[in-house]
Amino acid sequence: MTGKTSYDFGGETAFVTGSTDGIGRGIATALAVAGADVAVNARSSGDVETTAEALDARGEGTVIGVAADVGDPDELRSAIETAIDAFGSLTLLVNNAARWPEENSMVEASLDDWDRTMAVNARAQFHATKLVARHMIDEGIEGCIVNHSSQTGDRRAGDRGLYGVSKTTVNGLTWRLANDLAPHGIRVNAVSTDVTESRQLRYEAEIEARERRATTAEVLDEWGGARPLGRLGHPEDIADGVLFLASDKAEYVTGTVLRISGGGNLE
Template sequence: MSSTESTGKRVAIITGAAEGIGKATAVRLANDGYDLGLFDLPRAQERLEVVADDIRKAHGVRVVNVYGDVSKEEDVKRLVDTVVEELGSVYAMIANAGICINRTLHETTATTEQADKLLDINVKGTFYSFKYAALQMIKQGGGGRLVGAASIAGKRGFPEHALYSASKFAVRGIVQSAALDYGPYGITVNAYAPGACETSLLRGVDEYFAGKNGQPQGTYMEMFSSNSALKRLAQPEDIANLVSFFVSDNAAYITGQSYLVDGGSCFD
């Protein structure tokens, strides 16, 4: 009997789980009763251990931490293999890890440090996460949930976001194609598309534009807040609430979609 069968709990993997949307999603899914496999870079080990310990104490679920890089295929395979070995199965993969690099198109260099790094993490990281989770879900039978991290920048372009926007449009393409590939197995594939969410990633973007334009820090964030219908930035928990829905039985007939969570900044 597998660990999942003995506990009756589903298992979710979350990449980039040490902070921001990944951390909020881990807390929310633990509250929903999921056992968790959490993944982040080795340098985030101290923070991820705190996240895991807090979740265990507050929610009484099992948590396994794994460290590596989503842009490295062998690390993602090891992640899935380790979680299955420790927790028995995988029902949901939340491919949350991602980075943002801001430059005008002609200033973005095709180097490992910029273009290659961004595309490797945002696009290949999603691809690898879906690939190895899907293989395990198909092996198990019983369906599953694949969830990716798109963005408002995957719905429309923004100045100095050419490659970042391209990477998030790519995530939407992966989601749509994977939905068709895995529908016959009862696996749904969707993505959340945040607008400006109060995370370290957004603060980094804000600092970039503040330094470039000579504006006070917070100006870029305030622009997004004031231009949204709800007049506020998203909080990581706002995104986690959507992920909770995507992986629930209530979303069993929703697949291939990328849902905006932007307070009314961009309308499909």
């Protein structure tokens, strides 16, 4: 490694969807530690309150919890309005929330599963970005929006069809919104992840471990070892990418999908 980086987000205000666990919590934590005011989000009011209380002590900014199902347009609008009312403005939106479909096969997936998956993984990112971008434009804020994508969005085959389609959509949204918002000084980028420590990944590892009569730790170690860099991703790895894209060091970066995958994107 060469060089060391630290970030100061004092005075910045962020809304991070799906941020009480896993990658989202890692992003919210990093922003709080860097001094930002942060609104954490999940569907459960208990989860957001507990997370906000824990993260509020991590930095000099204020952390609040805003419960909402981002797949519901009215709840999402209300959540963003709550964050703006609490902080006075939003300078950063991180569209992290996602759901795993019940069936990834494009042949077996139902229309209801399509609707639910796209509502959270794609439509919510579009809707949240529109709402926050309008606020930024009206207030003259040259802010930043970071979407959460996935390596599955780049691949043309594999066993994550419906999820992959939703993330391909996220890539397209990132490019198109970046183009439309650039004249307003608003930058739109995405982070694309591969196998990263999370509740969903551990759940999948537990299933495979039972099938193979292995331990969950053994499965996770194998998955990480298959990456070119030889390990699983950590939420902190993704948070580092988000903080870079939201910082002044990336002021000439927009419309980029930053692949934070340990080389998994090379497959």
